[in-house]
Amino acid sequence: MSIQADPADPRSGQVPPATALQADAAGFGGTPSANGASSLSVVDLTLSFGPRAILSNLQLKVAEGRVTALLGPTGSGKTTLLRTFNRMNDKVTGYRHQGDVLLDGRSIWHSGIELMSLRRKVGMLFQRPNPFPMSIMDNVVAGVKAAKMAPRNQLRDIAERRLRDVGLFDAVSGRLKDSPFRLSGGQQQLLCLARALAVDPDVLLLDEPTSSLDPMATEAIEELVRTLVPKITVVIVTHNLAQARRVSDSTVFLNKGRLVEHGDTKQLFENPAEEETARYVSGRFG
Template sequence: MPIDSDPTERTAAGPAPAAGAVGMSAVDLTLGYGPNTVLRDVTLDFQPGKITALLGPTGSGKSTLLRTLNRMNDKITGYRRTGDVTLGGLSIWSPALHPMALRRKVGMLFQRPNPFPMSIADNVVAGVRAYERVPRAQLRDIAEQRLRAVGLWDALSGRLKDSPFRLSGGQQQLLCLARALAVKPGVLLLDEPTSSLDPVATESIERLIRGLTPELTIVIVTHNLAQARRVAHRTVFLNNGRVVEHGETGQIFGNPAEEETARYVSGHFG
C-alpha cells in the first residue's frame, strides 16, 4: 500500500504503547531446541535507558536469547523454554500482551538489512500503518522525521518513491532503523547490526545507537569486542550455555571477575 493511501483497519495488536525506555528482565530462563539446551537458568536485568551488549563465542546462545526477548523464536520447530521474560514487570507471554503489541514495544534490527519491497517512504511507515489509522499527511511527516533522525533525509528526500534496493548496504540498514523507530518502541534489539557494513557505515550506526539512549533500552549482540566497549553501558558474557559474568562494561573489560571472561575479552579465548 503506497504512503498516500489510507489504511482501512487497525490490526488486533492492542493499544499504542507509551513512548520511552522500559526495562526487561529474564527470570530463570532456560532455552533450547529439541533435546539440545542452548542456555540454562539465565537471570538478567536489561536496565531502562541503557545499552547492554551480549558477548560470547559462536553457539553461546546470544541470538537465541535476543530473539526470545520479542518472541521471534516461538514458531521455530523444536524451540522450547522455561522461565520468563518480563517487560515493565509484565510477562511477555501474558494473554494481556498480544505478540504484535509486544513487537511494537520491542523492536528489532537484524544482522543484514531487510528493507521491504516497497518505496523508501513506505518502508519507514510500514509499521505505523499496520498498527493504527494515520492521516496521509501525518505519514509523510513521520517518514521525514525518522529519516532525519537516522541522517538519511538530506540524501533521500528527493528519492522517497524509489526502491530501497538501490541504496547502499549502510543506507539500507539506516532505513531499517528508521522503520523500527517509527513505531516508538521502548526497547530495541540489535543482532550484529554492523557485521556486513564498512567502517564508515559502522561508525554512523554506532553513533546513532549511542544517541538513542536514554529514551530507549537497547540490547545488542556483537562479536566485535571493540564495538561493545564503544557503545555498551553494560556487558553480558555467555559461554557453554550459561551467563559467565555480567556488569558494567568498563569492569567486564578492565577488571573481570572470572578468568573465563578475562581470556575472552583479551582475545585469548579457546
C-alpha cells in the first residue's frame, strides 16, 4: 500500500496505533490549538459495510485550522470517511470500523465522549440544503436551543449575528419568522451553514456542499469557507476539481478505498507525486 506523507508534517501517515491508546489514556479534552480549531488524525482506519471494506488502513492527519479537500472518484470512500468524523455512520446497518480517529488526540469512539457534544464540536453541511420545518430564525438557533447553549432572550441576537456571518441577514431580516422553504437553494444552504456555525464547532465537515447550487451561490459558499479558517478546521468532500483547488490548503486523493496522495493543494495539482493522482487531476479518469 502506498501512503504519502503530508509534506507539512513528517509524522503523518506513520502514527502507530499505540499512540491512539496513549491519547485515550490521557483523558478527554485533548490539546486544541491556541486559535480553537481542532486537529483530526486518522490512525490505521479501516471502514466497512458488511463484508465489503470501503477504506483500508488509512493514515491521515488533517491540518488544524486549514481547509482540507477530500478528492476521489465515486465510490472511493471519501463521504464514508467524512461521515465517520462525526460518527454519522454509527447507526448505518453493517457499518464497522477498525483503527481510530483522534480529535485533538482523543478517540472519537472513546466511551467518555458524549456523542451529542462530539457532533456539536464536529459540524456538518450536506450535499443539499436541509432546513428544518420551522421559521428561519428557529432554524439558525435549533442546535443552540437543543443544547441549551444560550438563554432564550439571546436567541434572536445569536440568529442575527450568524445570519450576518454568512451574509444572509439583509435578505431575510424582514421575514425571520417565515418558512425557510421559500428561500432559494443557495440561501437555504447559507442558512444551513449559519445553523452549523451557531453551535461553535471546532471542525466543519462539508459533503459536496455546492453540488446542488448555481455558480453564484457556489462562489458565496466558497468565499465563506475561506473565512472560517484558521478558527475552524474544515474538511470538504468535492467532485469538483476546480473547487478543491480554489478553497483548500491541502488535498487528499482517495481511490478505491486507499489514500493515494496527500499534500499541499497547489503541489498536488501541479506536481503530483503519484501517476494515479496525475491522471485524476488532469481529468484523464474518474
